[in-house]
Amino acid sequence: MSNSSSGGGGDFTSNLGRIYALYTGGFFGFIILVGILEQLGVQQKYLGYMFMGLTILVYAFIGVVTRTSEVSEYYVAGRKVPAFYNGMATGADWMSAASFIGMAGTLFLLGYDGLAFVLGWTGGYVLVAVLIAPFLRKFGAYTVPDFLAARYGGNAARLCGVLVLMACSFTYVVAQIFGTGLIAQRFLGMNFELACFVGLAGILVCSMLGGMKAVTWTQVAQYIVLIVAYLIPVVWMSANKFGLPVPQLTYGQALEQIATLEQSFIKNGLAPATMKIHDAPFTSYSPANYFWLIFCLMVGTASLPHVLMRYFTTPSVREARVSVAWSLLFIFILYFTAPAYAAFSKLEVYSTLIGKPLADMPQWVFNWGKLGLVTICGKSASSLADITAACQAIAGHAGVLRWQDFGINTDVVVISTPEIAGLPYVITGLVAAGGLAAALSTADGLLLALANALSHDVYYKIINPNAPTKQRLIISRMLLVVVAVLAAWTASTRPTDIVAMVAWAFSLAAGGLFPALVLGVWWKRATSQGAIAGILAGFGVTLFYLVITRYWPHLGVQYFGMASLLNPVSGAPLIDAAAMAQHLANPAVTDGPVLASNPLASRVGWFNINNISSAAFGLPVGMVVMYVVSKMTPEPSKELQEFIDNCRRPKGQTLMVEKV
Amino acid sequence: MSEQDFERYWQRTSSLMIKMIALWFIFGIAVHFFAPQLNAIKIFGFPLGFYMASQGSLIAFVVMLFWFGKAQDQIDRDEGVAEE
Numbered sequence: 001m002s003n004s005s006s007g008g009g010g011d012f013t014s015n016l017g018r019i020y021a022l023y024t025g026g027f028f029g030f031i032i033l034v035g036i037l038e039q040l041g042v043q044q045k046y047l048g049y050m051f052m053g054l055t056i057l058v059y060a061f062i063g064v065v066t067r068t069s070e071v072s073e074y075y076v077a078g079r080k081v082p083a084f085y086n087g088m089a090t091g092a093d094w095m096s097a098a099s100f101i102g103m104a105g106t107l108f109l110l111g112y113d114g115l116a117f118v119l120g121w122t123g124g125y126v127l128v129a130v131l132i133a134p135f136l137r138k139f140g141a142y143t144v145p146d147f148l149a150a151r152y153g154g155n156a157a158r159l160c161g162v163l164v165l166m167a168c169s170f171t172y173v174v175a176q177i178f179g180t181g182l183i184a185q186r187f188l189g190m191n192f193e194l195a196c197f198v199g200l201a202g203i204l205v206c207s208m209l210g211g212m213k214a215v216t217w218t219q220v221a222q223y224i225v226l227i228v229a230y231l232i233p234v235v236w237m238s239a240n241k242f243g244l245p246v247p248q249l250t251y252g253q254a255l256e257q258i259a260t261l262e263q264s265f266i267k268n269g270l271a272p273a274t275m276k277i278h279d280a281p282f283t284s285y286s287p288a289n290y291f292w293l294i295f296c297l298m299v300g301t302a303s304l305p306h307v308l309m310r311y312f313t314t315p316s317v318r319e320a321r322v323s324v325a326w327s328l329l330f331i332f333i334l335y336f337t338a339p340a341y342a343a344f345s346k347l348e349v350y351s352t353l354i355g356k357p358l359a360d361m362p363q364w365v366f367n368w369g370k371l372g373l374v375t376i377c378g379k380s381a382s383s384l385a386d387i388t389a390a391c392q393a394i395a396g397h398a399g400v401l402r403w404q405d406f407g408i409n410t411d412v413v414v415i416s417t418p419e420i421a422g423l424p425y426v427i428t429g430l431v432a433a434g435g436l437a438a439a440l441s442t443a444d445g446l447l448l449a450l451a452n453a454l455s456h457d458v459y460y461k462i463i464n465p466n467a468p469t470k471q472r473l474i475i476s477r478m479l480l481v482v483v484a485v486l487a488a489w490t491a492s493t494r495p496t497d498i499v500a501m502v503a504w505a506f507s508l509a510a511g512g513l514f515p516a517l518v519l520g521v522w523w524k525r526a527t528s529q530g531a532i533a534g535i536l537a538g539f540g541v542t543l544f545y546l547v548i549t550r551y552w553p554h555l556g557v558q559y560f561g562m563a564s565l566l567n568p569v570s571g572a573p574l575i576d577a578a579a580m581a582q583h584l585a586n587p588a589v590t591d592g593p594v595l596a597s598n599p600l601a602s603r604v605g606w607f608n609i610n611n612i613s614s615a616a617f618g619l620p621v622g623m624v625v626m627y628v629v630s631k632m633t634p635e636p637s638k639e640l641q642e643f644i645d646n647c648r649r650p651k652g653q654t655l656m657v658e659k660v
Numbered sequence: 661m662s663e664q665d666f667e668r669y670w671q672r673t674s675s676l677m678i679k680m681i682a683l684w685f686i687f688g689i690a691v692h693f694f695a696p697q698l699n700a701i702k703i704f705g706f707p708l709g710f711y712m713a714s715q716g717s718l719i720a721f722v723v724m725l726f727w728f729g730k731a732q733d734q735i736d737r738d739e740g741v742a743e744e
Binding site: 112115118119122123125126127129130131134248249252253254255256279280281282287290291294295298316317318321322324325328329332335336339522645648649650651 | 661666669670673674677680681683684687688689692693695696699702703704705706707709710711713714715717718719721722724725726728729732733736740741742743744
C-alpha cells in the first residue's frame, strides 16, 4: 500500500527521477543564460532579480502542483517519500541561512575550534538513526508530541512536548526570515522590512496548500539550488589557484601557506605572539567547552522536532533508517566544503592585505566596508581616507595593515568569495539564490513543525477531538499563516539577539526532549510521571542557565554561585575579582535584563561552561530526574509495554491510525 | 512471534546500537582529545587533528550510517520482523 501513488500528484511522485534531473539541467541552463545576458551588458540589478524571481516561482509552482486535501498528505506527505529524496529534503530542512552563509565565516574567525559546529551538526544524525527516528516512524506519529502522548499516556506529556517545541522552533524560524530579509536587502537593494514580508510570501506559498507534501518536494528543489550555489564558487577558486577543482583536497595547501604566513606575521611584528593560529585547537574554547559544545549540538540535532518529523514521511521503517544516511551524506557535502571556503578566504586576506600599505587595499574591502561588514583599525572600511584616519589614531601605527587591524563579519566570507576571486556577477547572484533557498527551506520545515503542533496536538487532540477532516485542514492552514506572520513581524523589528538565540535551540531541545524520546523507546520502565518531570527539569535547568547567564548575570553571581568564565588560553578569569566587585556595585551594569554589550552578559557561569552548551547541565538533570521519578512511580501497564514492543518491531502496521 | 524470539531480536538490535554509539563516541568526541598531538602529523598539507575534525570523522559518520542501515535490516530479516 505504501508504495503505490494515488490521487492528485501521483504523476509527480512516480516520475521523480526524471523531473528532478530535468530541473537540475534547467537550472544549469538558466545560470548559463544569465551569464550570457551579463556579457551582453544587462545590469547586475536585473540579473539579481532574475535569480531570485525565477527560483521563487519554481518553488511556488511546486507548492501549487502538490497541494492536497488529505490529512495524511498534509502532515506526513502520505508517507510516500523515498529515502533518497527524503534525504535531500532533510538536507535543505536542516541547512539554514546560518549554515550556508555563516558557517564558513565562523570557521574563518575561530579556526579549528569552529569545527565543533561541523562535527556537532553532522554527528547528531548517528543518534537520530540509531536511537530515535525508526521507532517514531513505526509508531506512525504526525508530530513529535504525538509520540510523547502515546508513550506517556496523555495530554500532559503532549503539552510538555509542545512547550519545548515552541521554545526551540520559534526563534529559529524568526532567524530564517531575518536571513531572507538580509539577503534580499544586500543583493536586491530591497528595504529590509519589506524583504521580510516578501520572504514570508515565499515561505507560505510553499507550505500552505500542500503542507508536508508540498514542503518536501520544494525542499528537494531547494537543496539542489543551494548545493550547486555553494560548490561552484569554491570549486572555481580551487581550480584557479591550485589547478584541481576539488577544494576539499586542495585547501590542505592553503592551510600550509596560512601557517607559514602566520609565523612570518609574528616574526615581523605584524601580529601579536598571541594571535589565533588557524589550525591550533582550543584557542577560542577551552577543551571542556569545545567538547560540551560538540555534545550539545549532536544531542540537540537528534531532538529537534522539525528534523525528526522528516522521517515520518518515508514509506517504511527500513527506508527511514536509510534516509538518515542519505540526509547525512547530503549535509556532509556542504559541511566538509565549508572549511575550504574559510581557508581560501583567509589565505586571500593574509596574502593580499596583511602587511600591505593602506593605500593598496583592494576595492572589495571598501564595497563591504561601506555596509559595515569589514572593519580596519576598528572603524568601518568605507573609504581610503576613513581607514587612514582610523589607523593614524592608533599610536605607533606605521600605515601598514596589521593582523589585529582587520575585522570581518562572518557572513561576508561566503558572500564575497565570488567577488574576491574575480568571478562574474552571475555567480554572486547564484550564491544569493542559494542562501535564499537555504533560509526558505529551513523556515518551511520549522513553520510546519510549529503550526502542526498547534493544529494537530493542541486543537485536534486536546480541544476538539471530533473535528472533521476538512475543518482540521482549515485550522492547520490558518494557524500556519498566523505563526508565519508573527514570525515575519518579529523578524522585521530586527531583534538583535536572534542569531545568538538560534544556537540556544539545540541546548533547549537536547535538555528538554532527548531523555523522554530515547528512554521512551529504550527503557520500558520509564513512566509518565518520570517523563513529565524529566522534560520540565531538563528544559527548566537549560533555560534557567541560558537566561540567567545572558540576561541577569549579576544575579547568577550573587545568588546562584556563578563565577567569571576563563580565558581559554591563559586560564585567567575574563573578569577578575576586583572588576567583578566593581561591576556588581554599578547599577548601570546590574540593571537587568542586560544587553549583549554588557560586560557581564554571557561571561559568567558554572564550571566555566559557556551558555551555548547549557544542555551540559540540563541533559544530565533531565536524565536523572526522569530515572528517579520513574523508579518511584508504578511500572507502566501491560498494554503500554506491548505498545513499546510494537514500536521496536518494524513489521506490521503503524500504531497510530488516521480515521478516514 | 514468540516472546523468546522477540527477546533475541531486541538483544541483537541493542548490541548493534551499542556498537554504533561506541563508534559515534570515538569519532565524534574521543579522537579529538588528541587533536594537539595529531596535528604534528601532516597529510597533503592537512594537520591530522584538523583533518579528523573537518573531514575524517564526518566520512566515518556517513559510512557508519549506510552500514547501520544494512546491518539492522539483516537482523530484521534473520529474525523475521522485517517489513514486507
